[in-house]
Amino acid sequence: MFSLQQLFGKGDKFFDLLEASAEEAHASARALVKIVQTSAVPTTLEEFVLCRRRDKRITEQIGEELVKTFITSLEREDIEALSVALYKIPKAAEKFAEHFIIGVKHLAGADFSGQVSMLEQATLTVSEMIKDLRSMKGMERIKELNDRLQYLEGEADKLMLELLRDLYSGRHDPLKVVVLKDLFELLEKVIDRCRDAGNVITHIVLKNS
Secondary structure (H helix, E strand, O other), rough: OOHHHHHHOOHHHHHHHHHHHHHHHHHHHHHHHHHHOOOOOOOOOOOHHHHHHHHHHHHHHHHHHHHHOOOOOOOHHHHHHHHHHHHHHHHHHHHHHHHHHHHHOOOOOOOOOOHHHHHHHHHHHHHHHHHHHHHHHOOHHHOOOHHHHHHHHHHHHHHHHHHHEEEEOOOOOOHHHHHHHHHHHHHHHHHHHHHHHHHHHHHHHHHHO
């Protein structure tokens, strides 16, 4: 196990920024829950755009701090990789929301609740992993959380196959099939982004434990 001073040099600023980035990822997941569960579909992407912009600024701050801060025990490439992995979550969520709003008239009867629920759990798990990175609870705890992410990603893949099986049954309008397939795949990609962030965290802890 290693100390905060060994990990990030002076202060907790990188932990603070990474935790803030993970919070934006979770906020984007909550926003997705809202738009798929409400009968009044939003006409703008404002909530998603704000999450992504805030996270982009956090990512930029991390880059700026890396230039100014001397780091020894953790390679700056690892911090950058985690920062980028976290930023990709709200970015992918915004893309789903954009396509959802555009294609909403073709979505009658569509159910995204299963995947969105898994996404919300995945972003929460990523946030837990970031917090555990600060407290360094050890590889066993990080592996447990990463296993949870892998499980959620696997369950999302299984659900995707079931949804595709239904889409290809011939019972649906061809245009609806195209729209739904696009949206299902975009949701799957957001969950994959959470898995990627978990893998980066696990790699960092493994290297420095």
